[in-house]
Amino acid sequence: MNDLALFLGQMIRKPGQVSALAPSSRRLARAMAAGLGPDSGLVAELGPGTGKITRAILETGLPRENLTVFELNPVFCRKLAADFPGLRVENHPAQEMQARGLGGLDAVISGLPLLSMSPRLQHAILSAAFLALKPGGVFVQFTYGPRPPLDPVVQRDLHLxxxxxxxxxxxxxxxxxxxxxxx
Ligand SMILES: C[S@@+](CC[C@H](N)C(=O)[O-])C[C@H]1O[C@@H](n2cnc3c(N)ncnc32)[C@H](O)[C@@H]1O
Structure with a gap:
Protein backbone atom coordinates (compact mmCIF):
# COMPACT_ATOMS: atom_id res chain seq x y z
CA MET A 1 0.00 0.00 0.00
CA ASN A 2 1.39 3.43 -0.83
CA ASP A 3 1.83 6.20 1.76
CA LEU A 4 -1.24 8.17 0.70
CA ALA A 5 -3.57 5.13 0.86
CA LEU A 6 -2.17 4.12 4.24
CA PHE A 7 -2.48 7.68 5.55
CA LEU A 8 -6.08 8.07 4.31
CA GLY A 9 -7.04 4.68 5.78
CA GLN A 10 -5.76 5.74 9.20
CA MET A 11 -7.34 9.19 8.81
CA ILE A 12 -10.74 7.52 8.32
CA ARG A 13 -10.21 5.26 11.37
CA LYS A 14 -8.69 7.90 13.68
CA PRO A 15 -9.57 11.37 12.34
CA GLY A 16 -8.92 13.13 15.66
CA GLN A 17 -5.38 11.79 15.87
CA VAL A 18 -4.30 12.12 12.24
CA SER A 19 -6.06 15.43 11.48
CA ALA A 20 -4.70 15.93 7.96
CA LEU A 21 -5.81 14.98 4.46
CA ALA A 22 -2.42 13.84 3.21
CA PRO A 23 1.16 13.33 4.37
CA SER A 24 3.43 16.39 4.19
CA SER A 25 4.95 17.21 0.80
CA ARG A 26 8.65 16.69 0.21
CA ARG A 27 9.09 20.49 0.15
CA LEU A 28 7.47 20.91 3.58
CA ALA A 29 9.40 17.92 4.97
CA ARG A 30 12.71 19.44 3.82
CA ALA A 31 11.81 22.84 5.27
CA MET A 32 10.98 21.21 8.62
CA ALA A 33 14.42 19.51 8.66
CA ALA A 34 16.35 22.62 7.57
CA GLY A 35 19.20 23.42 9.94
CA LEU A 36 19.85 19.79 10.91
CA GLY A 37 22.92 17.96 9.60
CA PRO A 38 25.60 15.36 10.30
CA ASP A 39 26.88 17.35 13.27
CA SER A 40 23.49 17.91 14.93
CA GLY A 41 23.07 16.24 18.29
CA LEU A 42 20.01 14.40 19.55
CA VAL A 43 16.68 15.04 17.86
CA ALA A 44 13.11 13.85 18.50
CA GLU A 45 10.33 13.80 15.93
CA LEU A 46 6.72 13.82 17.14
CA GLY A 47 3.84 12.39 15.09
CA PRO A 48 5.89 11.14 12.11
CA GLY A 49 2.91 9.37 10.49
CA THR A 50 4.14 7.61 7.34
CA GLY A 51 7.63 9.11 7.73
CA LYS A 52 7.84 11.96 5.20
CA ILE A 53 9.60 14.29 7.63
CA THR A 54 11.59 11.39 9.12
CA ARG A 55 13.11 10.74 5.69
CA ALA A 56 13.96 14.43 5.19
CA ILE A 57 15.59 14.56 8.65
CA LEU A 58 17.77 11.54 7.88
CA GLU A 59 18.64 12.93 4.42
CA THR A 60 20.33 15.89 6.15
CA GLY A 61 22.98 13.38 7.29
CA LEU A 62 21.80 13.30 10.90
CA PRO A 63 23.05 9.95 12.28
CA ARG A 64 20.10 7.54 12.58
CA GLU A 65 21.02 6.73 16.19
CA ASN A 66 20.54 10.42 17.08
CA LEU A 67 16.85 10.39 16.12
CA THR A 68 13.91 9.09 18.19
CA VAL A 69 10.34 9.24 16.88
CA PHE A 70 7.12 9.21 18.95
CA GLU A 71 4.04 8.01 17.13
CA LEU A 72 0.72 6.96 18.73
CA ASN A 73 -0.54 4.90 15.80
CA PRO A 74 0.80 1.31 15.80
CA VAL A 75 0.18 0.88 12.05
CA PHE A 76 2.42 3.89 11.30
CA CYS A 77 4.98 2.60 13.84
CA ARG A 78 5.26 -0.72 12.02
CA LYS A 79 5.83 1.09 8.71
CA LEU A 80 8.46 3.38 10.24
CA ALA A 81 10.34 0.42 11.75
CA ALA A 82 10.27 -1.38 8.38
CA ASP A 83 11.29 1.65 6.29
CA PHE A 84 14.02 2.91 8.64
CA PRO A 85 15.74 -0.14 10.18
CA GLY A 86 17.57 0.69 13.39
CA LEU A 87 15.52 3.84 14.04
CA ARG A 88 14.23 4.19 17.61
CA VAL A 89 10.45 4.17 17.15
CA GLU A 90 8.45 4.81 20.34
CA ASN A 91 4.80 3.77 20.06
CA HIS A 92 3.97 6.16 22.91
CA PRO A 93 2.38 9.60 23.22
CA ALA A 94 4.70 12.51 22.58
CA GLN A 95 3.88 13.93 26.02
CA GLU A 96 5.72 10.94 27.55
CA MET A 97 9.03 11.73 25.85
CA GLN A 98 10.79 12.89 28.98
CA ALA A 99 9.37 9.99 31.02
CA ARG A 100 10.71 7.64 28.30
CA GLY A 101 14.22 8.87 29.03
CA LEU A 102 14.76 11.55 26.40
CA GLY A 103 16.99 14.44 27.34
CA GLY A 104 19.76 16.66 26.00
CA LEU A 105 17.91 17.24 22.72
CA ASP A 106 19.00 19.90 20.23
CA ALA A 107 15.69 19.94 18.38
CA VAL A 108 12.15 18.58 18.46
CA ILE A 109 10.48 18.41 15.06
CA SER A 110 6.71 18.12 15.36
CA GLY A 111 4.13 17.03 12.81
CA LEU A 112 1.48 16.76 15.53
CA PRO A 113 -1.95 18.33 14.90
CA LEU A 114 -1.37 20.82 17.73
CA LEU A 115 -4.14 23.21 16.72
CA SER A 116 -6.78 20.52 17.04
CA MET A 117 -5.57 19.60 20.54
CA SER A 118 -6.84 21.09 23.79
CA PRO A 119 -4.65 23.71 25.52
CA ARG A 120 -4.15 21.16 28.33
CA LEU A 121 -2.70 18.57 25.92
CA GLN A 122 -0.61 21.21 24.13
CA HIS A 123 0.79 22.21 27.51
CA ALA A 124 1.66 18.59 28.38
CA ILE A 125 3.44 18.06 25.05
CA LEU A 126 5.34 21.35 24.99
CA SER A 127 6.42 21.11 28.63
CA ALA A 128 7.70 17.55 28.09
CA ALA A 129 9.55 18.74 24.97
CA PHE A 130 11.19 21.70 26.72
CA LEU A 131 12.22 19.49 29.66
CA ALA A 132 13.90 17.16 27.14
CA LEU A 133 15.50 19.99 25.11
CA LYS A 134 18.87 21.51 25.97
CA PRO A 135 18.91 25.24 26.80
CA GLY A 136 18.75 26.95 23.41
CA GLY A 137 17.00 23.96 21.83
CA VAL A 138 14.25 24.52 19.30
CA PHE A 139 10.72 23.11 18.85
CA VAL A 140 9.72 23.18 15.17
CA GLN A 141 6.03 22.94 14.24
CA PHE A 142 4.03 23.45 11.06
CA THR A 143 0.45 24.59 10.83
CA TYR A 144 -2.07 24.99 8.01
CA GLY A 145 -4.10 27.95 9.20
CA PRO A 146 -3.26 31.67 9.52
CA ARG A 147 -2.93 31.41 13.31
CA PRO A 148 0.20 30.24 15.18
CA PRO A 149 -0.08 26.55 16.09
CA LEU A 150 0.27 27.01 19.85
CA ASP A 151 -2.38 28.46 22.17
CA PRO A 152 -1.10 31.91 23.34
CA VAL A 153 -1.83 31.08 26.99
CA VAL A 154 0.27 27.91 26.76
CA GLN A 155 3.04 29.87 25.05
CA ARG A 156 3.00 32.49 27.82
CA ASP A 157 2.80 29.93 30.68
CA LEU A 158 5.82 28.06 29.33
CA HIS A 159 7.76 31.32 28.66
CA LEU A 160 8.26 30.59 24.97
C1 LIG B 1 -1.00 15.40 10.69
S1 LIG B 1 -0.33 13.76 10.93
C2 LIG B 1 1.34 14.18 10.45
C3 LIG B 1 2.09 13.07 9.83
C4 LIG B 1 3.48 13.42 9.32
N1 LIG B 1 4.29 14.12 10.32
C5 LIG B 1 3.45 14.26 8.08
O1 LIG B 1 3.76 15.45 8.18
O2 LIG B 1 3.14 13.72 7.00
C6 LIG B 1 -0.25 13.69 12.72
C7 LIG B 1 0.40 12.45 13.32
O3 LIG B 1 0.52 12.64 14.73
C8 LIG B 1 0.20 11.42 15.39
N2 LIG B 1 -0.19 11.77 16.78
C9 LIG B 1 -1.31 12.45 17.18
N3 LIG B 1 -1.27 12.67 18.50
C10 LIG B 1 -0.10 12.15 18.96
C11 LIG B 1 0.56 12.12 20.23
N4 LIG B 1 -0.02 12.64 21.33
N5 LIG B 1 1.77 11.52 20.33
C12 LIG B 1 2.36 10.99 19.23
N6 LIG B 1 1.81 10.99 18.00
C13 LIG B 1 0.60 11.57 17.86
C14 LIG B 1 -0.91 10.82 14.56
O4 LIG B 1 -1.05 9.44 14.77
C15 LIG B 1 -0.40 11.16 13.13
O5 LIG B 1 0.46 10.16 12.64
Missing part, protein backbone atom coordinates in the same frame (compact mmCIF):
# COMPACT_ATOMS: atom_id res chain seq x y z
CA UNK A 161 8.91 32.92 22.06
CA UNK A 162 7.78 32.13 18.54
CA UNK A 163 9.45 32.91 15.21
CA UNK A 164 7.42 32.66 12.02
CA UNK A 165 9.42 30.65 9.49
CA UNK A 166 8.99 29.50 5.92
CA UNK A 167 5.59 29.47 4.22
CA UNK A 168 5.48 26.33 2.07
CA UNK A 169 2.97 26.67 -0.77
CA UNK A 170 3.72 23.28 -2.30
CA UNK A 171 1.77 21.28 0.25
CA UNK A 172 -1.85 20.27 0.62
CA UNK A 173 -2.87 22.62 2.15
CA UNK A 174 -0.03 25.22 2.21
CA UNK A 175 1.72 25.29 5.57
CA UNK A 176 3.64 27.76 7.73
CA UNK A 177 6.55 26.69 9.93
CA UNK A 178 7.04 28.11 13.43
CA UNK A 179 10.11 27.86 15.68
CA UNK A 180 9.57 27.98 19.46
CA UNK A 181 12.39 28.63 21.92
CA UNK A 182 12.57 29.58 25.59
CA UNK A 183 12.11 33.34 25.89
Missing amino acids: KADRGTHVLVNMPPARIYHYRRA
Whole structure:
Protein backbone atom coordinates (compact mmCIF):
# COMPACT_ATOMS: atom_id res chain seq x y z
CA MET A 1 0.00 0.00 0.00
CA ASN A 2 1.39 3.43 -0.83
CA ASP A 3 1.83 6.20 1.76
CA LEU A 4 -1.24 8.17 0.70
CA ALA A 5 -3.57 5.13 0.86
CA LEU A 6 -2.17 4.12 4.24
CA PHE A 7 -2.48 7.68 5.55
CA LEU A 8 -6.08 8.07 4.31
CA GLY A 9 -7.04 4.68 5.78
CA GLN A 10 -5.76 5.74 9.20
CA MET A 11 -7.34 9.19 8.81
CA ILE A 12 -10.74 7.52 8.32
CA ARG A 13 -10.21 5.26 11.37
CA LYS A 14 -8.69 7.90 13.68
CA PRO A 15 -9.57 11.37 12.34
CA GLY A 16 -8.92 13.13 15.66
CA GLN A 17 -5.38 11.79 15.87
CA VAL A 18 -4.30 12.12 12.24
CA SER A 19 -6.06 15.43 11.48
CA ALA A 20 -4.70 15.93 7.96
CA LEU A 21 -5.81 14.98 4.46
CA ALA A 22 -2.42 13.84 3.21
CA PRO A 23 1.16 13.33 4.37
CA SER A 24 3.43 16.39 4.19
CA SER A 25 4.95 17.21 0.80
CA ARG A 26 8.65 16.69 0.21
CA ARG A 27 9.09 20.49 0.15
CA LEU A 28 7.47 20.91 3.58
CA ALA A 29 9.40 17.92 4.97
CA ARG A 30 12.71 19.44 3.82
CA ALA A 31 11.81 22.84 5.27
CA MET A 32 10.98 21.21 8.62
CA ALA A 33 14.42 19.51 8.66
CA ALA A 34 16.35 22.62 7.57
CA GLY A 35 19.20 23.42 9.94
CA LEU A 36 19.85 19.79 10.91
CA GLY A 37 22.92 17.96 9.60
CA PRO A 38 25.60 15.36 10.30
CA ASP A 39 26.88 17.35 13.27
CA SER A 40 23.49 17.91 14.93
CA GLY A 41 23.07 16.24 18.29
CA LEU A 42 20.01 14.40 19.55
CA VAL A 43 16.68 15.04 17.86
CA ALA A 44 13.11 13.85 18.50
CA GLU A 45 10.33 13.80 15.93
CA LEU A 46 6.72 13.82 17.14
CA GLY A 47 3.84 12.39 15.09
CA PRO A 48 5.89 11.14 12.11
CA GLY A 49 2.91 9.37 10.49
CA THR A 50 4.14 7.61 7.34
CA GLY A 51 7.63 9.11 7.73
CA LYS A 52 7.84 11.96 5.20
CA ILE A 53 9.60 14.29 7.63
CA THR A 54 11.59 11.39 9.12
CA ARG A 55 13.11 10.74 5.69
CA ALA A 56 13.96 14.43 5.19
CA ILE A 57 15.59 14.56 8.65
CA LEU A 58 17.77 11.54 7.88
CA GLU A 59 18.64 12.93 4.42
CA THR A 60 20.33 15.89 6.15
CA GLY A 61 22.98 13.38 7.29
CA LEU A 62 21.80 13.30 10.90
CA PRO A 63 23.05 9.95 12.28
CA ARG A 64 20.10 7.54 12.58
CA GLU A 65 21.02 6.73 16.19
CA ASN A 66 20.54 10.42 17.08
CA LEU A 67 16.85 10.39 16.12
CA THR A 68 13.91 9.09 18.19
CA VAL A 69 10.34 9.24 16.88
CA PHE A 70 7.12 9.21 18.95
CA GLU A 71 4.04 8.01 17.13
CA LEU A 72 0.72 6.96 18.73
CA ASN A 73 -0.54 4.90 15.80
CA PRO A 74 0.80 1.31 15.80
CA VAL A 75 0.18 0.88 12.05
CA PHE A 76 2.42 3.89 11.30
CA CYS A 77 4.98 2.60 13.84
CA ARG A 78 5.26 -0.72 12.02
CA LYS A 79 5.83 1.09 8.71
CA LEU A 80 8.46 3.38 10.24
CA ALA A 81 10.34 0.42 11.75
CA ALA A 82 10.27 -1.38 8.38
CA ASP A 83 11.29 1.65 6.29
CA PHE A 84 14.02 2.91 8.64
CA PRO A 85 15.74 -0.14 10.18
CA GLY A 86 17.57 0.69 13.39
CA LEU A 87 15.52 3.84 14.04
CA ARG A 88 14.23 4.19 17.61
CA VAL A 89 10.45 4.17 17.15
CA GLU A 90 8.45 4.81 20.34
CA ASN A 91 4.80 3.77 20.06
CA HIS A 92 3.97 6.16 22.91
CA PRO A 93 2.38 9.60 23.22
CA ALA A 94 4.70 12.51 22.58
CA GLN A 95 3.88 13.93 26.02
CA GLU A 96 5.72 10.94 27.55
CA MET A 97 9.03 11.73 25.85
CA GLN A 98 10.79 12.89 28.98
CA ALA A 99 9.37 9.99 31.02
CA ARG A 100 10.71 7.64 28.30
CA GLY A 101 14.22 8.87 29.03
CA LEU A 102 14.76 11.55 26.40
CA GLY A 103 16.99 14.44 27.34
CA GLY A 104 19.76 16.66 26.00
CA LEU A 105 17.91 17.24 22.72
CA ASP A 106 19.00 19.90 20.23
CA ALA A 107 15.69 19.94 18.38
CA VAL A 108 12.15 18.58 18.46
CA ILE A 109 10.48 18.41 15.06
CA SER A 110 6.71 18.12 15.36
CA GLY A 111 4.13 17.03 12.81
CA LEU A 112 1.48 16.76 15.53
CA PRO A 113 -1.95 18.33 14.90
CA LEU A 114 -1.37 20.82 17.73
CA LEU A 115 -4.14 23.21 16.72
CA SER A 116 -6.78 20.52 17.04
CA MET A 117 -5.57 19.60 20.54
CA SER A 118 -6.84 21.09 23.79
CA PRO A 119 -4.65 23.71 25.52
CA ARG A 120 -4.15 21.16 28.33
CA LEU A 121 -2.70 18.57 25.92
CA GLN A 122 -0.61 21.21 24.13
CA HIS A 123 0.79 22.21 27.51
CA ALA A 124 1.66 18.59 28.38
CA ILE A 125 3.44 18.06 25.05
CA LEU A 126 5.34 21.35 24.99
CA SER A 127 6.42 21.11 28.63
CA ALA A 128 7.70 17.55 28.09
CA ALA A 129 9.55 18.74 24.97
CA PHE A 130 11.19 21.70 26.72
CA LEU A 131 12.22 19.49 29.66
CA ALA A 132 13.90 17.16 27.14
CA LEU A 133 15.50 19.99 25.11
CA LYS A 134 18.87 21.51 25.97
CA PRO A 135 18.91 25.24 26.80
CA GLY A 136 18.75 26.95 23.41
CA GLY A 137 17.00 23.96 21.83
CA VAL A 138 14.25 24.52 19.30
CA PHE A 139 10.72 23.11 18.85
CA VAL A 140 9.72 23.18 15.17
CA GLN A 141 6.03 22.94 14.24
CA PHE A 142 4.03 23.45 11.06
CA THR A 143 0.45 24.59 10.83
CA TYR A 144 -2.07 24.99 8.01
CA GLY A 145 -4.10 27.95 9.20
CA PRO A 146 -3.26 31.67 9.52
CA ARG A 147 -2.93 31.41 13.31
CA PRO A 148 0.20 30.24 15.18
CA PRO A 149 -0.08 26.55 16.09
CA LEU A 150 0.27 27.01 19.85
CA ASP A 151 -2.38 28.46 22.17
CA PRO A 152 -1.10 31.91 23.34
CA VAL A 153 -1.83 31.08 26.99
CA VAL A 154 0.27 27.91 26.76
CA GLN A 155 3.04 29.87 25.05
CA ARG A 156 3.00 32.49 27.82
CA ASP A 157 2.80 29.93 30.68
CA LEU A 158 5.82 28.06 29.33
CA HIS A 159 7.76 31.32 28.66
CA LEU A 160 8.26 30.59 24.97
CA LYS A 161 8.91 32.92 22.06
CA ALA A 162 7.78 32.13 18.54
CA ASP A 163 9.45 32.91 15.21
CA ARG A 164 7.42 32.66 12.02
CA GLY A 165 9.42 30.65 9.49
CA THR A 166 8.99 29.50 5.92
CA HIS A 167 5.59 29.47 4.22
CA VAL A 168 5.48 26.33 2.07
CA LEU A 169 2.97 26.67 -0.77
CA VAL A 170 3.72 23.28 -2.30
CA ASN A 171 1.77 21.28 0.25
CA MET A 172 -1.85 20.27 0.62
CA PRO A 173 -2.87 22.62 2.15
CA PRO A 174 -0.03 25.22 2.21
CA ALA A 175 1.72 25.29 5.57
CA ARG A 176 3.64 27.76 7.73
CA ILE A 177 6.55 26.69 9.93
CA TYR A 178 7.04 28.11 13.43
CA HIS A 179 10.11 27.86 15.68
CA TYR A 180 9.57 27.98 19.46
CA ARG A 181 12.39 28.63 21.92
CA ARG A 182 12.57 29.58 25.59
CA ALA A 183 12.11 33.34 25.89
C1 LIG B 1 -1.00 15.40 10.69
S1 LIG B 1 -0.33 13.76 10.93
C2 LIG B 1 1.34 14.18 10.45
C3 LIG B 1 2.09 13.07 9.83
C4 LIG B 1 3.48 13.42 9.32
N1 LIG B 1 4.29 14.12 10.32
C5 LIG B 1 3.45 14.26 8.08
O1 LIG B 1 3.76 15.45 8.18
O2 LIG B 1 3.14 13.72 7.00
C6 LIG B 1 -0.25 13.69 12.72
C7 LIG B 1 0.40 12.45 13.32
O3 LIG B 1 0.52 12.64 14.73
C8 LIG B 1 0.20 11.42 15.39
N2 LIG B 1 -0.19 11.77 16.78
C9 LIG B 1 -1.31 12.45 17.18
N3 LIG B 1 -1.27 12.67 18.50
C10 LIG B 1 -0.10 12.15 18.96
C11 LIG B 1 0.56 12.12 20.23
N4 LIG B 1 -0.02 12.64 21.33
N5 LIG B 1 1.77 11.52 20.33
C12 LIG B 1 2.36 10.99 19.23
N6 LIG B 1 1.81 10.99 18.00
C13 LIG B 1 0.60 11.57 17.86
C14 LIG B 1 -0.91 10.82 14.56
O4 LIG B 1 -1.05 9.44 14.77
C15 LIG B 1 -0.40 11.16 13.13
O5 LIG B 1 0.46 10.16 12.64
